[in-house]
Amino acid sequence: GQSLEQPSEVTAVEGAIVQINCTYQTSGFYGLSWYQQHDGGAPTFLSYNALDGLEETGRFSSFLSRSDSYGYLLLQELQMKDSASYFCAAYHAGNNRKLIWGLGTSLAVNP
Amino acid sequence: GAVVSQHPSWVICKSGTSVKIECRSLDFQATTMFWYRQFPKQSLMLMATSNEGSKATYEQGVEKDKFLINHASLTLSTLTVTSAHPEDSSFYICSAVTGQGPYEQYFGPGTRLTVT
Numbered sequence: 001g002q003s004l005e006q007p008s009e010v011t012a013v014e015g016a017i018v019q020i021n022c023t024y025q026t027s028g029f030y031g032l033s034w035y036q037q038h039d040g041g042a043p044t045f046l047s048y049n050a051l052d053g054l055e056e057t058g059r060f061s062s063f064l065s066r067s068d069s070y071g072y073l074l075l076q077e078l079q080m081k082d083s084a085s086y087f088c089a090a091y092h093a094g095n096n097r098k099l100i101w102g103l104g105t106s107l108a109v110n111p
Numbered sequence: 112g113a114v115v116s117q118h119p120s121w122v123i124c125k126s127g128t129s130v131k132i133e134c135r136s137l138d139f140q141a142t143t144m145f146w147y148r149q150f151p152k153q154s155l156m157l158m159a160t161s162n163e164g165s166k167a168t169y170e171q172g173v174e175k176d177k178f179l180i181n182h183a184s185l186t187l188s189t190l191t192v193t194s195a196h197p198e199d200s201s202f203y204i205c206s207a208v209t210g211q212g213p214y215e216q217y218f219g220p221g222t223r224l225t226v227t
Binding site for chain 2: 033042043044045048097098099101102103104
């Protein structure tokens, strides 16, 4: 089958660094994306890794290791507004570029 | 750029009626749109993939006769929930992809459907 596993909840304090891991088992793996979703809102794109290594975008970085079927999202200098759900999602090779979603990690940032 | 709108943002309907949800890409052409539903505190569940000018591809377990999808143009896809029941109450979200990388899906703001 196809699945992505990530922790269900993570708690951190303002200013800290948090890493959200994602392991995947998907056939036809093409790349790994990360999305953020605030309560009641729609997912917003954070990052995409097609190749092994680290992608940095401001306070957020994402890492992929294809050999380990593993990736992570790193959030630095946490702010209260970062409290949200974070989803890893794997792209399935094919014309439709369908995403296979993890169950999401609820991040709570405390003062 | 890459804005996707959905209408309505929320709707309440009576059991047995049908509801249409529109998804529009406002500033780009979307050859492919996806329809998801999401229950509280859960992940997104892909319902179907909609390609302009062709029939939608439904995921396993999704009733195509109940959830009618039409992708009539490169900027509009519609989802009609027919004969709605309370268990259809959910958050419905569409997303669209352009022909450009890095394969980012642009999401609409979602439609909260409540069936009474």
